[in-house]
Amino acid sequence: MLALHGCFPKSLFPYPIGTPKLETSTVLCKDRILKVNCCNPNRQTERGIEFDIGGAFYRHESSTGRDLGILAASVYRQSKGGLRVLDAMCGCGIRSCRYLMEAEADFVLANDANDEYRDLIVGNLKQVERDETRWVVCHSEANRVLTERYLQRDFFDLIDIDSFGSESMFLRSAMLALRLGGLLYLTNTDGYSSGGHRPRHSLDAYGAFVRPLPFANEIGLRMLIGGAVREAAVLGYHVTPLFSYYAYHGPVFRVMLRMNRPKILENRDYGFIGYCNRCGHSQAFSWEELGKIGCSCCNSEGSRQGFVVSGPLWIGPLHSSDHITQMLDLAAEWGWVGNGAGVELEKLLKHMLDESDPRLPPGYIKLDEMTRRAKMNGPPLRMLMRTLQEMGYAASRSHIASSAIKTDCGMAVLTKLAKELVSIPQS
Numbered sequence: 001m002l003a004l005h006g007c008f009p010k011s012l013f014p015y016p017i018g019t020p021k022l023e024t025s026t027v028l029c030k031d032r033i034l035k036v037n038c039c040n041p042n043r044q045t046e047r048g049i050e051f052d053i054g055g056a057f058y059r060h061e062s063s064t065g066r067d068l069g070i071l072a073a074s075v076y077r078q079s080k081g082g083l084r085v086l087d088a089m090c091g092c093g094i095r096s097c098r099y100l101m102e103a104e105a106d107f108v109l110a111n112d113a114n115d116e117y118r119d120l121i122v123g124n125l126k127q128v129e130r131d132e133t134r135w136v137v138c139h140s141e142a143n144r145v146l147t148e149r150y151l152q153r154d155f156f157d158l159i160d161i162d163s164f165g166s167e168s169m170f171l172r173s174a175m176l177a178l179r180l181g182g183l184l185y186l187t188n189t190d191g192y193s194s195g196g197h198r199p200r201h202s203l204d205a206y207g208a209f210v211r212p213l214p215f216a217n218e219i220g221l222r223m224l225i226g227g228a229v230r231e232a233a234v235l236g237y238h239v240t241p242l243f244s245y246y247a248y249h250g251p252v253f254r255v256m257l258r259m260n261r262p263k264i265l266e267n268r269d270y271g272f273i274g275y276c277n278r279c280g281h282s283q284a285f286s287w288e289e290l291g292k293i294g295c296s297c298c299n300s301e302g303s304r305q306g307f308v309v310s311g312p313l314w315i316g317p318l319h320s321s322d323h324i325t326q327m328l329d330l331a332a333e334w335g336w337v338g339n340g341a342g343v344e345l346e347k348l349l350k351h352m353l354d355e356s357d358p359r360l361p362p363g364y365i366k367l368d369e370m371t372r373r374a375k376m377n378g379p380p381l382r383m384l385m386r387t388l389q390e391m392g393y394a395a396s397r398s399h400i401a402s403s404a405i406k407t408d409c410g411m412a413v414l415t416k417l418a419k420e421l422v423s424i425p426q427s
């Protein structure tokens with residue numbers, strides 16, 4: 001049985017705890033403070049599970065991120081026949097409750113540094129699972145609980161790191177406590193770094209020099225995955241994303257990674273992304289090509305002409321099509337999508353499935369950026385995508401930007417095509 005750790009004095013925390021205290025009668029909703037549930041303001045419901053939020057940080061908008069985590073965890077449990085979860089920053093414990101109830105985890109360790117949440121978390125867990133051998137609550141600094149689990153050879157199938165700001169300081173201990181083949185669910189809310197506003201900071205924190213790019217939010221996901229790829233490589237592991245999810249509230253970047261031993265000669269998909277400020281084209285390239293490459297679309301060479309490079313970053317697919325397909329099937333089986341239910345979740349999963357085409361390069365093209373550059377009106381997105389696909393290009397929407405397109409067609413050809421489509425009279 002797991003030993004419960006005593007309270008770690010907050011003054012001695014090596015890492016920021018920084019829990020924003022909310023008034024108990026309010027929750028954050030769409031970035032505004034809203035009054036909720038007049039009868040019992042601390043009572044919330046998510047997917048039919050009732051729970052208290054007390055004074056803990058809780059965002060209803062994050063329920064989609066939790067839905068995705070539960071689906072991925074459940075797909076994992078069905079294939080492996082078991083699921084042990086370490087919820088390293090559980091807040092009020094809603095994720096732990098959902099991992100137990102919906103993903104049918106065999107065991108959940110719910111941890112939050114703030115020991116004032118103890119009664120709250122225990123109360124919520126007791127309501128969903130009376131069998132107290134299936135869960136434990138503790139209040140340690142996340143690195144400490146993860147390292148202790150590793151030292152006791154007590155490995156987990158899924159480790160959930162839902163930190164404020166950057167996740168990078170928890171990566172190594174989380175990977176050590178993770179079973180081989182297990183899942184690591186990471187959250188990052190550091191939109192300022194992925195936006196390219198602090199390239200030196202992103203280099204320090206994530207090992208990537210990131211410049212401002214029109215698809216900054218996808219870069220945020222690629223920076224998060226890239227940082228984990230690098231950390232995993234140090235330990236002799238390799239991580240690949242099962243899904244990557246950007247949400248505007250926050251902003252929040254979430255990725256579910258699977259950790260394995262690398263296969264010999266495996267393509268690490270860890271490289272650089274170039275963006276040409278002159279023509280708006282972006283492209284990925286490897287370490288071997290670094291320094292040799294200019295814009296392949298307008299042949300501008302080097303940053304003097306506006307070709308700028310960010311990286312190293314994850315340059316492979318953002319999602320695993322197999323895993324997303326299984327998540328979609330499960331969501332349909334549970335009635336979360338289909339027959340008019342869960343329209344937004346279904347749309348999101350379908351966009352992710354389209355985006356997982358391995359032919360698609362990193363980045364997306366915002367149609368308004370393209371039309372502004374070309375001084376033209378744009379054709380409907382759907383028409384442009386269909387035409388590209390008929391011509392043999394890969395083309396998809398982006399789950400991140402609604403009026404953007406992901407394609408392996410270069411900017412010059414895309415612009416020419418869009419002009420032709422606009423000039424065709426609509427019937």
Ligand SMILES: C[S@@+](CC[C@H](N)C(=O)[O-])C[C@H]1O[C@@H](n2cnc3c(N)ncnc32)[C@H](O)[C@@H]1O
Binds near residue numbers: 094111162
């Ligand atoms: C974003 S909230 C978690 C929200 C929760 N996972 C949910 O889905 O509602 C982050 C939580 O991490 C806790 N925390 C912050 N730094 C920590 C650390 N270094 N170790 C453990 N817990 C920490 C805070 O007390 C806070 O409750």
